[in-house]
Amino acid sequence: MANSPTPRVLVTPAAEATIDLLRDEHGPLMFHQSGGCCDGSSPMCFAKGEFRIGGNDVWLGQIHGCDFFMSTSQFEYWQHTQLTVDVVKGRGASFSLEIPLGVRFLIRSRLFTEEEEQNMAPVYEGEEYLERTAEA
DSSP states (O other), X not given: OOOOOBOSEEEOHHHHHHHHHHHHHHOSEEEEEOOSSGGGGSOXXXXXXXXXXXXXXXXXXXXXXXXXXXXXXXXXXXXXXXXEEEEEESOOSSOOTTGGGTEEEEEEEEEOOHXXXXXXXXXXXXXXXXXXXXHO
């Protein structure tokens, strides 16, 4: 029996609770991490479909029922790292939905082990992911 693929992105229970609050108010959600300076390197939460995904984005998986995307250039740096979305008190300077709650999402990370890298969950380019989900 094969092992489950190593997930590329995880979520803490505290972040799940915040996602639940946001989902109750905004409906289905999605995450995107663009890279860059300041809050650009933080994961941003949007109402699903509010952020346009394209060929410069990569789908890494789902966290608590929400698709998680990252810019391709950012993924080049983070591809050997497992990401965990967490939430902390404080106000970020972004358009992410959690900001009015007085919290902000952030990424905690660790390098994959060699064993984990042998069984990675697949990633999809943004447009490929959108095509795959439109067919489903």
